[in-house]
Amino acid sequence: MTHKGIVVIDFGSQYTQLIARRIREMKVYSEIISPSVADKFNYSTVSGIILSGGPNSVYDKESPTISNRIFSLDIPILGICYGMQLIAIKNSGVVSHSQEREYGRSNLTILSRDVIFKAVKNKSIVWMSHSDKVKEIPKGYVKIAMSENSETAAMKHSQKQIYGFQFHPEVHHTQFGYTMLHNFVIFICRAKQDWTSKNFIERTVEEIKEQANGKIVISGISGGVDSTVASVLVKRAVGKHLKGFLIDTGLLRYNEGRETVECLKRTINMDVEYVDSAKLFLRRLKNVEDPEEKRRIIGKTFIEVFADKAKSFKNAEFLVQGTIYPDRIESQSQKGPSHVIKTHHNVGGLPKNMKFKLIEPLKELFKDEVRRIGIDLEIPSELILRHPFPGPGLGIRILGAVTEESVIMLQKADKIYLDVLKERHEYGNIWQAFAVLLPVKTVGVMGDQRTYDNVIALRAVTSVDGMTADWYGFSKETLQEISKRIINEVKGVNRVVYDISTKPPSTIEWE
DSSP: OOSSOEEEEOSSOTTHHHHHHHHHHTTOOEEEEOHHHHTTOOOTTOSEEEEOOOSSOTTSTTOOOOOGGGGGSOOOEEEETHHHHHHHHHTTOEEEEEEEEEEEEEEEEEOSOOGGGTTOOTTEEEEEEEEEEEEEOOTTEEEEEEOSSOSOSEEEESSSOEEEESSOTTSTTSTTHHHHHHIIIIIISOOOOOOOHHHHHHHHHHHHHHHHTTOEEEEEOOSSHHHHHHHHHHHHHHGGGEEEEEEEOSOSSTTHHHHHHHHHHHHHOOOEEEEEOHHHHHHHTTTOOOHHHHHHHHHHHHHHHHHHHHHTOTTEEEEEOOOOHHHHHHHSOOSSSOOOOOOOHHHHOSOTTOOOEEEOTTTTOOHHHHHHHHHHTTOOHHHHTOOOOOTTGGGGTBOSOOOHHHHHHHHHHHHHHHHHHHHTTOGGGOSEEEEEEEEEEEEEEETTEEEEEEEEEEEEEEOSSSSSBEEOOOOHHHHHHHHHHHHHHSTTEEEEEEOOOOBTTSOSSOO
């Protein structure tokens, strides 16, 4: 840890990343580590420690744990849910199964006006999610709050700055949750509030200058936010020594590859080469309908083209990757309940025989922080504010076999859809909007003639982080304009439908 920030030890909670994000909103750096490295971690620059929740019971044999060393470090500690129960059991308290599971909203009764409850109203709503509870608090600890079903909803050590919450202050449903976390981080831990985009840019540029040391750096730019911001940061550090290229798989949005290259050249004078590999990708996808097989082929082909192109830069020593913090968290296997969620191409997918040293300037950032850095770097809004786009591109938005004809059809429909949203100033209100080409044909009537053509489905959702999503409520007039234009302007389409499913149970993408 290079910052005087907060360490979050992750015991498998679905809210762990949310804890880190809340702390960074306070302009304080936070880092997530697994229990497997907690005992070896260097805490010399740490202002505070948070023990996350988790799905296990602390008294189960296979439950993740930590040594008692952490309680002798003289660093403020906050245990949340499982974290509180772990504090109790590691200090000779008693944790038992609750006869009544406490899940959802609960009223918090504050018993002691500790600094952690500064500006927190009594009887405020907190969010509970547990089936175990602290039956007996450890010696030296006192109860500072209770709820309807938790006699000990919060506790603290009488001498040390060690706290436990049975509820989740990091979630939106806890009324004064952010206030409680702020009280812990700022007033108790006295953490330094120096995690700003300006400071990050200045520090990162200097680090890249030192790392690259005048050598050639290459960057494979996808057109997405992460790779674009990473490349612009590196360019600010190494200038003309950065050489970029963009691989067009033929599955990008309408003219996206060429427009991205032209935009980067025009606005920030970046040396970017356009690589047209559309025919290769389409040839390998011929007659392939299974979405997982399409993903595998697209990913494998992309790596091959990338590696081959990278070889042409014979004097290059460094490779830029747009790895962001969630990529690293999701891609590392952790002791206990956490498992590898997915392997990201920018974490472990590149060939082992590529001899480049990596420059990963965004590896400490969450997605929203990346966008903020991009704005401060004055990257054009058409690049930095784009909606999320899947790695396999339109290959997984064409349900069924991918052909040149189907790609062109979907690109045109998708462009019309997004153009209308931008014209009506609705694009910025939506987390993600896109068109899908369905593998069915329907009967229609055009010019008094029977047609038997394709169906386009529209998807638009609102979300905070993509984990949950609700469909966007368009006006009748907006949907009418989109449908009319697609059917009139895209040959081969005679029907448009709108997807009104939420996530869960549906996913945002269709494949």
